[in-house]
Amino acid sequence: MAIDYKLYYWDLPFRGNFIRLLLEDCGASYKMHDASEIYPDRSLKISNPGMAPPYLYDCHSKTYYAQMPAILMHLGKKFDYLPKRAETLTLALKTILDCNDVLMEITNYNGSTMWEKSAWEAFRYSRLADWMTIFEKTGRDHGLKGDKGFLLGTRLSVADIATAALFGTMIYSFPALESDLQQHASNIARLCRRVEARPAIRRFLEIQREENGRGYCGGQIERSLRQMIG
Ligand SMILES: N[C@@H](CCC(=O)N[C@@H](CS)C(=O)NCC(=O)O)C(=O)O
Incomplete structure (x- = not known):
């Protein structure tokens, strides 16, 4: 079978799962390539270069895309996961x-400094809580309640895939944060479970979690996060 896409990332969910959950859900064929095939040595040699992984390569149009949000919007358009109205698209x-x-x-700017307990706690109980509340309020404003509705209305969109890739992954990798999500964003917690239960996504996550356990972003910053969260 011809491959539609190549995704260059590591064996970690972090930014990669935003793209992988969508590719899995829409049934596109793709092959994973280790990020080191491009980053850092070839980063500036590909067309439309980007600063860092993930990179998506479209095998049909022979185009590279960098920047996770741009990649998701591209796939969303291609596979009809974008809201139709200009307001909800934005x-x-x-x-x-x-x-x-x-x-x-959460990674202290991609691991530029390691977490200290007081800074971590200030982040966890203030900004992270506020972020969760922002998602919860957005969902509620658009009719998300219990097992009804989606983040931006009645139809699943790229925003739901992204929300599950963010918070579903976060609480799987750091189970202690599940109670934070439950407290500040209980409808988002349920939405993440629903997205993760979609058949193709469930199959993918089962395999990924079996193979990679609770790995998150890797490196020293993941170790630092694990020290903080305990
Ligand atoms: N804004 C970019 C950020 C890419 C990024 O920071 N990637 C991380 C790994 S997930 C990385 O490799 N950072 C190292 C660097 O920036 O050199 C995106 O959303 O794709």
């Missing part, structure tokens, strides 16, 4: 950008 992009901000913040 909110879908805003949601993905929010997710990427949370990834930056």
Whole structure:
């Protein structure tokens, strides 16, 4: 079978699962390549270069894409996971950008400094709690309640995939954070479970979690996070 996409990332969920959950859900064929095939030595040699993984290569149009939000919007358009109205389309992009901000913040700007207990606790109980509340309020504003509705309305969109890739992954990797999500964003917690239960996503996560356990972002910053969370 011809491969539609190549995804360059590591064996870690972090930014990669945002793209993988969508590729799995829509049934696109793709092959994983280790990020080191591009990053860092070839980063500037590919067309449309990006600063860092993930990179998606479209085998048909022979195009490279970098920047996780841009990749998700591209796949969302291609596979019909984008909201139709201009307002909700913008909110879908805003949601993905929010997710990427949370990834930056939880890793202390991609591991530029390791966490100290007081800074971690200030983040966990203030900004991370606020982020969870932002997602919860967004969902509630669009009719998400219990097992009904989605983040931006009645139809699953790229925003739901991104939300599950953010918080579903976070609480699987760090089970202690599940109670934070439950406290601040109980409908988002249920939404993540529903997205993770979609058949293709469930199959993918079962295999990934079997093979890679609770790995999150890797490196020293994951070790630092694990020291903080206990
Ligand atoms: N804004 C980029 C950030 C990419 C990024 O920071 N990737 C991380 C790994 S998930 C990395 O390799 N950082 C190292 C670097 O920036 O050199 C995106 O969303 O794709």
